[in-house]
Amino acid sequence: MTVVNVNKVRRCALYARLSVTKEESVSITRQLQSCRRYAQARGWEVVGEFIDDGVSATANRPEDRKGWTTLLEAEGFDAVVIWKVDRLARRVLDFLHADEALQQRGAGLVAVEDPIDMTSPQGRAFAVMLAVFGEMEAEAIRARVRAARAQLLKDGRWAGGGIPYGYLSAANPDGPGRVLVKDPERLRWLTEAVMMALNGATVYAVTKWLTDEGAPLPNGGRNKRTPGNVEWNYHTVDRLLRNPILAGMTPRNPGRGRNAKDVDPFAVVRDESGTPVASESLAVITVSEFTALQNTLNSQESPQVRKRRDRVTTSPFLSRVARCDACDVYMCRGTNQKRPVIYCPKCKQTLSRTTLDPYLVERLHAERGSEPLAAATVQDCWDAAGADELAKREVLLTQLESLRIRRGVVGRYFDEERVLLRWRPSLVSAGTCRTATTDS
Incomplete structure (x- = not known):
């Protein structure tokens, strides 16, 4: 040193x-x-x-x-x-x-x-x-925050965080702080959605029903990214149906964790005997019904449960390329409200490809375009690929050492800080140019 x-x-x-x-x-x-x-x-x-x-x-x-x-x-x-x-x-x-x-x-x-x-x-x-x-x-x-939160939960008060759909935060009538109460405007939508899922409807079917019926969205009832858009999100509905507040139970750590596998719907506040503490005034279903609902949801496939004719074809450009930084698994390609995204199959984080793909291409051209590749350059091979997304993917992989996506703030627009990109250190890359083919 x-x-x-x-x-x-x-x-x-x-x-x-x-x-x-x-x-x-x-x-x-x-x-x-x-x-x-x-x-x-x-x-x-x-x-x-x-x-x-x-x-x-x-x-x-x-x-x-x-x-x-x-x-x-x-x-x-x-x-x-x-x-x-x-x-x-x-x-x-x-x-x-x-x-x-x-x-x-x-x-x-x-x-x-x-x-x-x-x-x-x-x-x-x-x-x-x-x-x-x-x-x-x-x-x-961290210890002080945990202790303060534990005391709030013990007193039956709301400890803060995102307010579940169908509920409101109100002044505590029995002392300081705030408590949760049912939201009369959204409660009927919540109850109907839960009943549909209990009766075997898929998350996608519930999502489509909420959208078709014009149910108000969380956080004000409008999609902030697309003003006037009232389409519900698959993952929003999935999280809604997995919240233990449905049975009047309080999560020990409400909100979205870094890893979905670490978020247990039954990690709730319990009494000295280990029995979940449930408030009848907040519950829309019983604890046993909530257990049955979770079993039903776990038995369903993720978004691919939708009918094939309703699926949207996405570009294979990032197929098995990006990894989730938290879960260390390949992110899958799919759609969110009919827009292309990549998502982690474990923690469910998503990132829009509408902005990610152009960002990666721009960096590839600017930072690696002049790199030698197959007796030419990266830029030459990219241009030769034309509209062939698989050929472009091969060019990207010759330069890429790793591409990891980490979780970001929910609701934010594209954030470059989430993209952890590393190019290969070698200035000489092996490979062959693959030219795009067109139907004659």
Whole structure:
């Protein structure tokens, strides 16, 4: 590992990160301002500024963040200036990996607010201790949140999160906080949908019925992406039918988990004897009926249960190409409200191909178009493929080392941060051009 002398530093890069903007948080702008003043005081030239806004350090390793990755790909700096150690990492292992990546290229790490200087051995040792305390602090915060939530559930209050369809959040009549109550406007739609599923209707059939009948959508009754669109989503209905609130039970951790396999519909609040605590005032079916409903849903196939004539053919361009970053399985191609998507068969995360495919093609042309391929270039082979999607897929695979998709914020438009793309390191690729064929 190379040790960098702070006295020899002449040029530096600035890095700032923020998970969520809060009143007590230090904004990206303020972080960069502090870093600039620090560099100016030392007479260092700032050669670049890199940010990761809205990115959690606990959930995302530095090497998986776009801003940090772009920083490592840059040239011409001797040190990286950050505001505090926890802006880079919240876990010791992540911090050490990030520092090692800088040391391998002969650069050091400097924190403005923490009394450390990673350009010296003593500074690195102290920084590791700060990283340890940062990890302990993050765990302490999680423990306090879990304890507070457990107390709210014990008191029968609403602990926050997404409000289930067919319910409302109301002021607690027996004390502080809020509680769930049935939503009279949407309750009849919820009850009918559950009865249909209990009687054997598939999730797709229930989804189609809700759309055809004009049932109001969750969160205001309109599709925010397509104003005026009242089409229901298959996965929305599937989650609705798997929510234990239908039987008056309270999930221990409501909401969407990172992995669907970790979301157990029977992981609910229980009493001392282990019996689920159920509120009759919230239930639309009994606990036994909810169990039967889950068995019925588990016995059905996913979206392919729909009739073949109703399925939409999608491009094979990304067939067995992208993997779910959380589940490490290939993502499948399908449709969501008649628009092409790829989705994880385990955790059910989806990503629109309407924006993903052009994004990948643009990066392939810009970053690998001039790479040699089969006595030509990647761009030449791509052009020769014409409209043949399988041929284009082969060209992409010759350059691709890995393509992983991670979960994003529900309801957001295309987010480049979700796409973890790595090209093959070799500049020489093997393969043959496959020209597109047309019917004569």
